[in-house]
Amino acid sequence: MADLPIALDRAKKTPLAAQIYGAIRDAIETGRFAAGARLPSWRDLAVQLGVSRGTVRVAYERLIDEQFAIGLGAAGTRVAERPPTSSKPDRSPDASPLPGLFHDFGTAPLAFQMGVPSQDAFPFKLWSRVLTSEARRAAAAPVSYPDPRGDPGLRKEVAAYLGLARGIRCTPAQVLVTAGFAGALGLAIRGLQLEGKTAWMEDPGFPLTRTALGLAGMKVAPVPVDAEGLDVATGIRGAAGAALAVVTPGQQAPLGMTMSLQRRLALLAWAQATGAWIIEDDYLSELQLKGRATPALASLDHGGRLLHIGSFSKTISPALRLGFLVVPPDLARRFGELAACLAPAPAAAMQRAVAEFLREGHYLRHLRHMKRLYAAQREMLLRCLAAVSSDVIKVEATAGLGVVTLLPESMSDVDIALRALPFGMAPVPLSPWYMQPSAPQGLLLGVTNLNERRLLADCRRLVELVR
16 A cells, blocks of 8 residues: 555644544545555655654554554554444434434424424413422432432322322322333333233324334234224234233324223223233323313223323423323332333422422313313314315314324325425324225324414415325
């Protein structure tokens, strides 16, 4: 190897030896210098670059120390064997995770976006006062490790709220505070030792849950839903030996039906008979826009086979990253130890602020206000869709905090959702929620962040994009 293509910049503050080292290391890592290739001697490279031999020696010694080169004495210095460079990834390492599910993070919600509560109707002044007070109190508290299961005050308030609003009889010892729904799901899978086993999942169902189960090494068995919710009989015929069922019985995500009592009892009986577990994703809690919310499935579990997950993402803010997991009494100690070792609860000050929000009745008042607001905004969206109605967008159902629409089979809901983003709209494509190959094409339209003055124009624009 006669010459090395090294350009030194003597105006830089970086030492010349470091520049030589960096250039040679880059050439080795990119494969321009093959393993076993001989590097020039200290003297030859020093003459080539116009530097002292000592400068080259420092660069070579660093390459040898970091195993990029091998010093062979009189035989010279050669490039060391290196593992093959990996192929270029499909996406940049800096790219956001799950781009098909979250179009962006940390930005203001767009029209029709799902999963984000109203930004305008949140009681910011009240919440700021509570948060500031609790932050000040936390700063003055003794410096020690907080309870990894969660702040005792918040766990007490969550247990009381669940008993009042969701019909669940539990003690604070059964409640663990988690980093949102995802944190609770990961804790449940690890605590029940379900890795490598089969799980029932509603079809359609939340894509994040399906991805999480797969990342945990679980095989996902899709089970269809109908007007009564999860079809338990079909699940038993297709995968009777499953170790887990993940369900959204209160308001099925994304279609919105409530699981019937008959199906609830059948699901609990299957779990009891087979030793399987049930995870109840109560993602909207009591936030039912029409009528009264049905009690949680956990209220019927007398055999200790169900774990209940809730969060404050849809009711307060997803920025809190706060959820909770309710486990059967027999599992409370094991899950407490698991939380202490692998998944301790998030920042204590935020937990205490939420506890105060619940304790003073602000939370229930806020939910009542949100129910009225979201119901009115849903009716407004339905009126606007009817005003621009055409044969390309069909309202299928009102579900949770959104409206389910269907598109002609020839359309691509994923493509339409992507093309809507530059216009300030973020409808969610329906087809990725299905596991069946012939998934219907449709859009989920959130009602929580609609601009009344722009809504009719947004609906018209959406119809134009579909056409």
